[in-house]
Amino acid sequence: MIFVVAGTQDGRELVKLLLDEGYDVAASVVSHYGGELLAHACGNSCLINDRPLDEVALKAYLEEHDIRLLVDASHPYAANVSCNAMAVCAAMNLPYIRYERDLTKLDYDRITVVHSYEEAAVEAAALGKKIFLTTGSRNLDKFVHSPALADCELTARVLPTAEVLVLCESLGVDAGHVVALQGPFSQELNVELFRKYSAEVIITKNSGTLGGTDTKLAAAKELGLPIVLIDRPRLAYPCIGHDYASILDFVRKYSSQRLHQLN
Incomplete structure (x- = not known):
């Protein structure tokens, strides 16, 4: 199962894309309202967590649900969320990729x-x-x-x-x-x-x-x-994608490697 940190609109879009690709997906949001938005977007196809997950709770959740890959599509300013996700994935040897929105060009002198x-x-x-x-x-x-x-x-x-x-x-x-x-x-x-x-x-x-x-x-x-x-927090992401295609390519590549290992 893939875990998506999906507290944003683009996180919800990635969940839908992964579900459409046939992957089992669990997703985390930061509020009950966020959970409602995700449920509306994805129906009952996605396992949704709307409880806060610190580093310890995140590790327990990933182990409980046999998560094999994490997509971090948290808000660009949710630095603590990303830091926890990276630390847990490193400790569990799980593939991690960050979806990062492009920056807006600052073409105004004020x-x-x-x-x-x-x-x-x-x-x-x-x-x-x-x-x-x-x-x-x-x-x-x-x-x-x-x-x-x-x-x-x-x-x-x-x-x-x-x-x-x-x-x-x-x-x-x-x-x-x-x-x-x-x-x-x-x-x-x-x-x-x-x-x-x-x-x-x-x-x-x-x-x-x-x-x-x-x-x-x-x-x-x-x-x-x-x-x-x-300005956005500056984090050292181990792997990053700036569009949905990059995220899907990463997931497909890992899934293919995993299938090859099982065979």
Whole structure:
């Protein structure tokens, strides 16, 4: 069985492709909502795990389900997830391949590239007082609690789930500063949202075209707004593919080798 770390849209697409190729697939997501999206995409053909898996739990899961290969299609900024997957695969001598989205070209001169959420808060505070966050909810606390942003007005665009809305409320982000929508978003919608909330600075990540980075950059450029962009973590992946074909070729190659060994 193949295990796919599938907390993204491209992860779901890879699961569907592998199922269509006739492989048995188990997939892991980071939330109940992610599990619903995957189940909707793949029906009952895929074994779905929606519980958090640290390194110990991941190893136990792979052993329990006789996993023979791991495809890491986790979010580009989920560094801990990838580090755990690589460590477990190395310890178990399992083939590992990382699916990595291409980076969005940064062709706008009002982009400040940073390497942490904390640095993003400091840079954004120097550029304006009304900050529009497009970085999701998982690190929202780092902005809310940042001393640099104490005098700033934060608007957060997040997923429209009960869990996320409760988190926003617990952090003191009121309903008037929460944009609860499921992406992707067009350039036009981004422009309207940035205007509606009188954004002066946009904070985002380089999540690639599928993550909507290109339309956010285009909208900010249209409005002349500065962007603070949090760069991707730099990890030493042992094997990497940038398109679905590369992942399928890796899986087919390993599967053929495995079949030859069994014969």
